[in-house]
Amino acid sequence: MSERIVIVGGGTGGTVLANRLADKLSREIDDGDVSVTMVTDDVDHVYKPIFLYVAFGEREVADARRPVRELLDRRVDLQIDRVVGIDTDAQHLECQDEPEGIDYDHLVLATGARIAPEATPGLVEGAHDFYTPDGAERLRDALAEFTGGHLVLSVVGAVHMCPAAPLEFVLMADDWFRERGLRDDVDITYTYPIGRAHGIQSIADWATPVLEERDIEVETFFNAEEVDPDEQVIRTLEGTELAYDLLVAIPDHRGDELVKEAGLGDDGWVPVEKRTLEAKEAENVYAIGDTADVPTSKAGSVAHYEAGVVADRLASRVRGQIPTAEFDGKTVCFIESGMDEATFVEFEYGKQPVMRSPSKFIHWSKLAYNESYWLTAKGLL
Amino acid sequence: MSEEIQADVVVDSRGATCPGPLMDLIGKIKTADSGTVLELQTEDRGSKKDVPEWLDKAGHELLDVVDQGDYWSLYVRKS
Numbered sequence: 001m002s003e004r005i006v007i008v009g010g011g012t013g014g015t016v017l018a019n020r021l022a023d024k025l026s027r028e029i030d031d032g033d034v035s036v037t038m039v040t041d042d043v044d045h046v047y048k049p050i051f052l053y054v055a056f057g058e059r060e061v062a063d064a065r066r067p068v069r070e071l072l073d074r075r076v077d078l079q080i081d082r083v084v085g086i087d088t089d090a091q092h093l094e095c096q097d098e099p100e101g102i103d104y105d106h107l108v109l110a111t112g113a114r115i116a117p118e119a120t121p122g123l124v125e126g127a128h129d130f131y132t133p134d135g136a137e138r139l140r141d142a143l144a145e146f147t148g149g150h151l152v153l154s155v156v157g158a159v160h161m162c163p164a165a166p167l168e169f170v171l172m173a174d175d176w177f178r179e180r181g182l183r184d185d186v187d188i189t190y191t192y193p194i195g196r197a198h199g200i201q202s203i204a205d206w207a208t209p210v211l212e213e214r215d216i217e218v219e220t221f222f223n224a225e226e227v228d229p230d231e232q233v234i235r236t237l238e239g240t241e242l243a244y245d246l247l248v249a250i251p252d253h254r255g256d257e258l259v260k261e262a263g264l265g266d267d268g269w270v271p272v273e274k275r276t277l278e279a280k281e282a283e284n285v286y287a288i289g290d291t292a293d294v295p296t297s298k299a300g301s302v303a304h305y306e307a308g309v310v311a312d313r314l315a316s317r318v319r320g321q322i323p324t325a326e327f328d329g330k331t332v333c334f335i336e337s338g339m340d341e342a343t344f345v346e347f348e349y350g351k352q353p354v355m356r357s358p359s360k361f362i363h364w365s366k367l368a369y370n371e372s373y374w375l376t377a378k379g380l381l
Numbered sequence: 382m383s384e385e386i387q388a389d390v391v392v393d394s395r396g397a398t399c400p401g402p403l404m405d406l407i408g409k410i411k412t413a414d415s416g417t418v419l420e421l422q423t424e425d426r427g428s429k430k431d432v433p434e435w436l437d438k439a440g441h442e443l444l445d446v447v448d449q450g451d452y453w454s455l456y457v458r459k460s
Binding site: 119158159160163193195221348352 | 393394403407409412424427431
């Protein structure tokens, strides 16, 4: 009987993992000794970083989507379905459409994160976002109509995808309004939950003078408790208020309810051993990408590198070898510092990134990567 | 004294790079009930300064800071 590897989720982590496994275990799959199944409830794979560019009218939402089947190796069995229950004792998945469900020998959860603006009163009605296709399109239209007033970017969710994106947004907005001759009529404020401009000290040290030079106000220790969309005011846990004309928020994030219901993690993220990515609460279960509760960013690069590690570990497992591959926390993030300059950071667990001066070349590299991302998803890059 | 504090929620931020221990704590505190005791485990020396500073602003209580050898435990009660 073949050994069944099942991946739940068709985002970056799930897709890279499926393709890496198909490549590493091609012989075993062709011989019928191993099967690799991906279960996802979206026929499309979505590359979310495109949405930031959608907000500034530089890309279209359609650029972020491709059919997941086109990206997957033919050896991967794709099931478009929603997993609605996980029995980690019986090693069985309950599905919405498939009445029999799916049995697994090795399960990888790559269910990702979603924004939860509903967790903050008034945020749904009062704020824009650029983390969803609809949100990015609405923000694009709002920015196009915004010719003056107070633009506020507020990081509401302490845990959120792409921790560089809030800084990127205000730096791009500054440049974008300057190019359109409107910057003198637009005040920009950036708010952050802790006492500096970014969670990583070296990024905060780099960003603080840049924000000052660009005349972007910074409010720290600012945690929105509620938004009053009629008064256009944000009220914080710290007891302060801030008025806005256009509010862009990074809302709280949530993992999939499935994780909580399966007893794999209280808040939708799966606690894992941070180097092997094995779930702490169940045998033969891994989590990667935004789903994994590891002490680094919820970012595509993390999902990508974690997928490579889990592919190596699973390949060793099914061959009866001792897995040795480990995730060292490698994270790589581009940081756009305007409409035509960028920098990037690279770090691992316990290390501070070294900041590099922004350049046009790094910006072009980011744009090129946005095109070549699909090779990453295919497991080639 | 500190050994008697029983945390309802443990936030393990040892080795945390991004977004860091205080951000992890804020994320947990926001979804915790009033009165919940949280233990933040951190290797970041800066947490001993920035966590109390934020707790003071947000009105939560710092119960104790315990040196565990290779990390610190900061015990916090949500107001």
